[in-house]
Amino acid sequence: MEQRALGSQGLVASAQGLGCMGLTSAYNTTETVSREDLIKLVKRAGELGVTLLDSANVYGPPSNEELLREVIQGEHEKWVVATKFGLTFDGSSVGARGDPAYIRECCDASLKALGVSTIELYYQHRIDAKVDIEKSVATMKELVQEGKVKYLGLSEVSAADLRKAHAVHPITAVQLEWSLWSREVEEEIIPTCRELGIGIVAYSPLGRGFLTGKYTDLSQFAEGDFRLTLPRFQQENLQKNLSVMEKVSELAKAKGCTPAQLALAWLHHQGKDVFPIPGTKHIKYLEDNVAAFNIKLSPQELKTLEEAVPASKVIGDRYGNMLGIENLSHDKYHK
Structure with missing residues (x-):
């Protein structure tokens, strides 16, 4: 797997990462994978040259960050571990926090969970509408100055907020949902990232598993699977x-x-x-995903593929409000 510059601030990472959310949360199918096998999978990713691991403080339980600690301990320099703060859960609803005290509390907790002295890439998971983005990023900048964080990132951010944040401290990466069936980002946020020299980290590049062709019926998802709440995965839409x-x-x-x-x-x-940061719990699929990096597509093949998945044919929003979700996404990325 090729190692290349992620953003223009000096960070170097594998051209394809491993999305780790599904290792400990969100996706529940009828399959069961042991913790030992999950650790083996992440280690196998490293053997294949995948160095970018994407985590967050809310992925779990069990703690996603603590799982990764078991992999990276003693080999911190080998990995580029990205983690996040900013999403909050309260019963059946989801919110966002970006106040300075909370940011510092989350950072210290993630450092401890990961067993590291510095977080390579630290994202604000969601923008807090109650706190100016400049204030949140100013606190993140302080964490960089203190040596607790090396590079800063934002997730699900609008182009306007990205510009405000980047003026406070250079943003290295923006994480956004981008795949054949989620193309909204191409309108404004992708051009803004490129104008500012910011790396683009594409989460859910396989449409939360849909683009694997594996899932054809809701019965394949176990109780508690996050996808059961998403409009695109409701039976009629699916x-x-x-x-x-x-x-x-x-x-x-x-x-x-x-x-x-x-x-x-x-x-x-x-x-x-x-x-892209595809996730999986199985080494075979991990190896298949890594092999995709070497597949070459002609301009005509790209055009045919894009025409096969026009945005107008994708039924259902990315998130919707099925859990009383607040501020979970910028569906147009330019609000």
């Missing part, structure tokens, strides 16, 4: 969206790869500033 997958599967077969590999290859062809 069945309509499956018509999109038929064409993707046909194109993948013609290319001699899996639908997931085709979707990842498409993202890699969007530019060297794009770092």
Whole structure:
């Protein structure tokens, strides 16, 4: 896996990372994977040259950060561990916090959970509408000056807020949902990142598993799976969206790869500033995902693939308000 500059502030990471959320939270299927096997998977990622690990303080329980500590201890210099603060959970609702005291509390807790003295890349997970973005980033800047954090990132941010934040302290990376069936980011936030020299970290590059072609019915998700709350995965919408997958599967077969590999290859062809972070609990799928980096697509193949998944044919919002979710996404990335 190629190592390249992530952003323009000096950070170097693998061109494809490992999204670690699903290792300890959010995605519950009928399959069971032991903690030992999850640790083996992350270590295998390192053997394949994947150095960028994406975590957050809210991924769990069990704690995602503590799981990663078992992998990186004694080898901190080998990895680029990114983690986040800013999402809060209160019963059935989700919110955001970005006040200085909370940021410092979260940073200290993540340092302890990861077992490190410095966090390589620290994201604000969601923007707190009650706190000016400049104030939040000013506190994050202090953490850099104190040596607790090296590089700063933002997740699900609008172009306007990104500009305000970048004026306070250079932002190294923006994490956003980007895949064949989530293209809103191409309108404004992607051009803004490129104008400012900010790396683009694409989460859910496989559409939360949809673009693997593996999930065709809600019965495949166990109770508590986050996808059961998402509009695109409601049974009626899911069945309509499956018509999109038929064409993707046909194109993948013609290319001699899996639908997931085709979707990842498409993202890699969007530019060297794009770092997809697919997640999985299985070493075979990890290896398949890494292999997607070397798949070459012609301009015509890219055009055909994009035409097969037009935004107008994707049914359902990315998040919606199914859990009383507050400020969880910038669905147009320019609000």
